Amino acid sequence: MEGKANIQDVAKRANVSIATVSRVINNQGGVRKQTEERILKAIKDLGYIRNAAARTMKSKDTKTIGVIVPDINNPFFPSVMAGIEQKAREKGYFAILSSTNESPVVEQEILKNFIERGVDGVIITTANENGDHLKQVHEQGIPIIAVDRSIQYYDVDTVLVDNVKGSYQAVQHMILQGHEKIAIICGPQNTTPGRERFIGYKKALEDYNLKLDERYIFQGDFGERSGYQGAHQLYSLEERPTAIFSSNNLMTIGCVKAMGDLDWKLGEEISFFGFDDVDIATFLNPKLSVVSRPMHALGELAFQLLHERIQFKDPVPKREYKLSPELIIRESCRLRYPNNSPDGQSLKK
Amino acid sequence: MEGKANIQDVAKRANVSIATVSRVINNQGGVRKQTEERILKAIKDLGYIRNAAARTMKSKDTKTIGVIVPDINNPFFPSVMAGIEQKAREKGYFAILSSTNESPVVEQEILKNFIERGVDGVIITTANENGDHLKQVHEQGIPIIAVDRSIQYYDVDTVLVDNVKGSYQAVQHMILQGHEKIAIICGPQNTTPGRERFIGYKKALEDYNLKLDERYIFQGDFGERSGYQGAHQLYSLEERPTAIFSSNNLMTIGCVKAMGDLDWKLGEEISFFGFDDVDIATFLNPKLSVVSRPMHALGELAFQLLHERIQFKDPVPKREYKLSPELIIRESCRLRYPNNSPDGQSLKK
DNA sequence: TAAAAAAATCTAAACGTTTACATTTAGGAG
DNA sequence: CTCCTAAATGTAAACGTTTAGATTTTTTTA
CATH class of the missing domain: 3.40.50.2300 (Response regulator)
Known part of the structure; x- marks a missing residue:
């Protein structure tokens, strides 16, 4: 009740060891039906929610990606974000968004924060095309995707509009x-x-x-x-x-x-x-009549590329995509x- | 270099114990100038960035708040968000944003994720004014602020427009x-x-x-x-x-x-x-001529209230604010x- | 110069998971 | 009924911090 149930409590209540509970939580199989149900019930009774921090500490990945945009008030970016989020959700990832207000300083802070949090990847429309501030991210081996604005310094995958x-x-x-x-x-x-x-x-x-x-x-x-x-x-x-x-x-x-x-x-x-x-x-x-940019598609593609990078850490050479805009007559x-x-x-x- | 330096490595390199390094990182004082400099240098040399997951595990708070909006494409919300972010940054907090697309199901998922991540508080414009889905959050003792739409089930602080x-x-x-x-x-x-x-x-x-x-x-x-x-x-x-x-x-x-x-x-x-x-x-x-809602102020106030709740966990009764809109003639x-x-x-x- | 006080530093125990590896249990085969 | 195998479950060691409390070093006082 007190909002502090941990895996121990669950284990105790279900009369099993924490290892078994862990296996159920991550459905890794190898648990008897009967036991599983007991554990599931205990989880429910205690309102147990697993602690992401502890989990991350062991298993490294966070299933979280960071998205950085320069100006959240520019309607272009929320649309791109919508595309990213949709694809991310499909793959079981979670996207966190921050806006830099076109300030490279803020951008740097956010990046650092993202690293601290251990995001699995970053999608960014940078406020600083130069890109040397991405050095830290790069060194941590965190994949980066540039959207709408390319980044000079590092060879990162890029998604642009033609x-x-x-x-x-x-x-x-x-x-x-x-x-x-x-x-x-x-x-x-x-x-x-x-x-x-x-x-x-x-x-x-x-x-x-x-x-x-x-x-x-x-x-x-x-x-x-x-x-x-x-x-x-x-x-x-x-x-x-x-x-x-x-x-x-x-x-x-x-x-x-x-x-x-x-x-x-x-x-x-x-x-x-x-x-x-x-x-x-x-x-x-x-x-x-206008030329319209495929914002949603831009976001979707960005996530897709990022996801590939996250899964296969091999050093594939930099990729650059240009999406065709659409003529609206x-x-x-x-x-x-x-x-x-x-x-x-x-x-x- | 290899992006995996931890506090141990820093300690070793600076010839001190990890406790001292920790004290420097969190500038808690009580470290000799000379030592501090040595540690700072080691941190820089190694490109050390502290692991938020590990930190969170000990100290409980994450200095992160979660923001949930129903529709990121509605320009109202990015404006509110801007207000939240500004205040949050001032107080050393970091805001993560997610959009529900007006779907209560998605909202529930996001909330669970926020709890897992241990956010210190939540600011939400809910897709479900009923509010029973906020039960878990409430039980974890995480403060909630409702913005623009009130929540029936729980007594949460609310910031509305008049x-x-x-x-x-x-x-x-x-x-x-x-x-x-x-x-x-x-x-x-x-x-x-x-x-x-x-x-x-x-x-x-x-x-x-x-x-x-x-x-x-x-x-x-x-x-x-x-x-x-x-x-x-x-x-x-x-x-x-x-x-x-x-x-x-x-x-x-x-x-x-x-x-x-x-x-x-x-x-x-x-x-x-x-x-x-x-x-x-x-x-x-x-x-x-229009009635304009003070979106930025809405966000600022929301964060301020949340911050108070985070700091003083005492059960102050629910507060409700109504901000005056502005007439633009x-x-x-x-x-x-x-x-x-x-x-x-x-x-x- | 020694003892006392203050300051700096260290040791070690958490925090809540995951996971290799060890152990127990269940269910057949002989 | 005993033994063997496979399945189920348990044990314990990380992961990288923070932080009491212990210990060492430095400074002050007499």
């Missing part, structure tokens, strides 16, 4: 709708996603023989404000673009706000494609020439 | 703007929030001598679709309301969508107030009579 492909397809879609003056609102070029999404844009233009026009490239910082500014700047051009690709969710929001303020008719005067789905997307009129991106066919001139690949 | 006050103030605001035909889109009356928000609405009307009009009460289910239907139904009335109060975020979204479809001019023909801030609120034109709620003053007749309190 940013290049995503932006390529979005821009391609606009091109096939007949657009030729397609602008991009870029993310910071010193981040992987920022760079890659720009590359996809360039590649699409190139493949369809459209030339890169500096005027249509706006350098943003992934923040809402810069999206707003970007739209304003593009609007102020003599020769306005007919379509805009925005490199992330926040800039998309800023951008659409600006369009509202400028009375720049979305879907009519200006087509639009955003990277990352946003709540407001289906809310606007017209609804926004809604209404914000319309045919350049609603009534005529495009001239087709530059559309040959 | 739903009555929030909706009261919102409705009051609309009344003071001169509205008299104020509709409500209710949440389910078998949930605490649904009931309480309706009570606030009724109370406000009563206090200002406005009579309750059945036609203006729409029974929703907290889902987006019901908000949409609600707006439609209210629009179809011969005598339409001039203002609407929506009881939660999702119904707000549905509601506003409907208004768009109906071309029911928000802020002009129809004023609006929602419970819970939503992303789209500042995005619409006019911007939505934006633009969706306008004066009923922009040019004339309201007739004032029914406005005396």
